[in-house]
Amino acid sequence: xxxxxxxxxxxxxxxxxxxxxxxxxxxxxxxxxxxxxxxxxxxxxxxxxxxxxxxxxxxxxxxxxxxxxxxxxxxxxxxxxxxxxxxxxxxxxxxxxxxxxxxxxxxxxxxxxxxxxxxxxxxxxxxxxxxxxxxxxxxxxxxxxxxxxxxxxxxxxxxxxxxxxxxxxxxxxxxxxxxxxxxxxxxxxxxxxxxxxxxxxxxxxxxxxxx
Amino acid sequence: xxxxxxxxxxxxxxxxxxxxxxxxxxxxxxxxxxxxxxxxxxxxxxxxxxxxxxxxxxxxxxxxxxxxxxxxxxxxxxxxxxxxxxxxxxxxxxxxxxxxxxxxxxxxxxxxxxxxxxxxxxxxxxxxxxxxxxxxxxxxxxxxxxxxxxxxxxxxxxxxxxxxxxxxxxxxxxxxxxxxxxxxxxxxxxxxxxxxxxxxxxxxxxxxxxx
Numbered sequence: 111x112x113x114x115x116x117x118x119x120x121x122x123x124x125x126x127x128x129x130x131x132x133x134x135x136x137x138x139x140x141x142x143x144x145x146x147x148x149x150x151x152x153x154x155x156x157x158x159x160x161x162x163x164x165x166x167x168x169x170x171x172x173x174x175x176x177x178x179x180x181x182x183x184x185x186x187x188x189x190x191x192x193x194x195x196x197x198x199x200x201x202x203x204x205x206x207x208x209x210x211x212x213x214x215x216x217x218x219x220x221x222x223x224x225x226x227x228x229x230x231x232x233x234x235x236x237x238x239x240x241x242x243x244x245x246x247x248x249x250x251x252x253x254x255x256x257x258x259x260x261x262x263x264x265x266x267x268x269x270x271x272x273x274x275x276x277x278x279x280x281x282x283x284x285x286x287x288x289x290x291x292x293x294x295x296x297x298x299x300x301x302x303x304x305x306x307x308x309x310x311x312x313x314x315x316x317x318x319x320x321x
Numbered sequence: 322x323x324x325x326x327x328x329x330x331x332x333x334x335x336x337x338x339x340x341x342x343x344x345x346x347x348x349x350x351x352x353x354x355x356x357x358x359x360x361x362x363x364x365x366x367x368x369x370x371x372x373x374x375x376x377x378x379x380x381x382x383x384x385x386x387x388x389x390x391x392x393x394x395x396x397x398x399x400x401x402x403x404x405x406x407x408x409x410x411x412x413x414x415x416x417x418x419x420x421x422x423x424x425x426x427x428x429x430x431x432x433x434x435x436x437x438x439x440x441x442x443x444x445x446x447x448x449x450x451x452x453x454x455x456x457x458x459x460x461x462x463x464x465x466x467x468x469x470x471x472x473x474x475x476x477x478x479x480x481x482x483x484x485x486x487x488x489x490x491x492x493x494x495x496x497x498x499x500x501x502x503x504x505x506x507x508x509x510x511x512x513x514x515x516x517x518x519x520x521x522x523x524x525x526x527x528x529x530x531x532x
Contacts (some may be wrong), residue, residue: 158468169409174419176387181412198380201392204415208385212423220438227431227438227457228449235446238439246438257369 112136113166115156117143118316121215122163123281125178127274130312132186138315176207179271191271199265206264206272210279214254217246218282248288251280255293262302277303323347324377326367328354329527332426333374334492336389338485341523343397349526387418390482402482410476417475417483421490425465428457429493459499462491466504473513488514 112134116122120143129136141147141162149160157164157173165172165181172178183192183203193199219226220239228235254276258264264272280300283290290297303309323345327333331354340347352358352373360371368375368384376383376392383389394403394414404410430437431450439446465487469475475483491511494501501508514520 158464167409172409172412172416174416174423176419177412177414177416180415181408184408184411197392197395198378198383200395201383201388204391205383205385205388208387208419208422211419212385212427216423216427217438227428228446228453232449235439235449238443238446242439253369 111168113139115139115141115153115162115164115166116316117141117148117162119281120162121175121211121275121278123312123316124175124271124275124278125163125165125182126316127277127309127312128179128182128191128271130308131191131274132182132189134182134186140316140318174211175275176204176211179207179275180204183271190268193265193268193270202265203270203272206258207275209250209253209258210275214247214250214279217243217250218279218286220246221286244287244289247283247286248292251283251288251293251296255296259295259299261295261299264299273299273303276300277309322379324350326350326352326364326375326377327373327527328352328359330492331373332386332422332486332489334523334527335386335482335486335489336374336376336393337527338488338520338523339390339393339402339482341519342402342485343393343400345393345397351527351529385422386486387415387422390418390486391415394482401479404476404479404481413476414481414483417469418486420461420464420469421486425458425461425490428454428461429490429497431457432497455498455500458494458497459503462494462499462504462507466507470506470510472506472510475510484510484514487511488520 112129114122114126114129114136116126116138117140141153147153148162154160156166156171159173161173163173163175163178165178172181184194187194192203221243224236224239260266263269264276277300280296283293323340325333325337325340325347327337327349328351352364358364359373365371367377367382370384372384374384374386374389376389383392395405398405403414432454435447435450470487471477474480475487488511491507494504
């Protein structure tokens, strides 16, 4: 049995979607970020990083979205969520996921979590990061638009974990005030993902009442 | 034949070390960052991100250190650089590498590349990021010291690509003015890696004359 620790609106959605796709048996534990539950002593026992997602397995807890996506894809090969036997294609999966986590998600995080990189009471610097957000996130997405998203899916003809991750992060574009008119292919991908019954079902589950 | 594009002192060292360990046939192309060669038209044809590392293979170019490390480990299984057949252990490899690229390396990048997240002429914010550097990088390394580095190697008894990546990033600690006295296990790991003949050989190759 797998347990996914998540909060609505976070990047934990990517692993949630991959789990739903995989056919895995899993349960959800929802954290309330408004009550700072991700930094509660109980949750820090699960994940000392104080973030989501975390995936509890019978061998221990895993964190970091690219790692969870790898675990789900390799544990449930019949779901064909990644080209497991092809070293080059698997590296492309990780290339895309690393770009999302280390460049795109990081750019986004400067909007509300700038205190990670400057003093929390430095209002000028925090505002400066927020001001740059549309450009920093927009430029990061422009590379996806123009180079990385091959179509119809991220890596071409086969849907992979990369599509669930891209969908998750692309939901933040308007909140970051990015000019989405420069990203028609990303928006088309997002709309197509959103129309999937599996995606609808997972979003509905995330909207459910906090436990 | 593989070609690694690198610059001395960058995270490209991790892939270089893994390549040397793997027994792969490879050549090196050194970029001169002082002349901004990573943003030259010729290099942007290789890697539109304008960064290192990039690894040219006979199927195309790969970027992002976690992806290169995965590719090298899976392409040369006899080198035993990762627990390829174990989904959970492979996820732990990617968990560690994601933490290095998206948290530790990102914290470090705020020292000299803060213009990615605030306006390049905002001297106050750039200085604020630099000021926070010892704490932000130090706190990120404290988690490695206390939780992630199992010993003797990152993942326990077997050296993996994670060790080459940790070694690479830990070379930046003093330059970021981190209080390394709080990181005795990281320093011991770094010293042990540095004593390896393979590591010495690769560092020597990186110090060679620019082409």
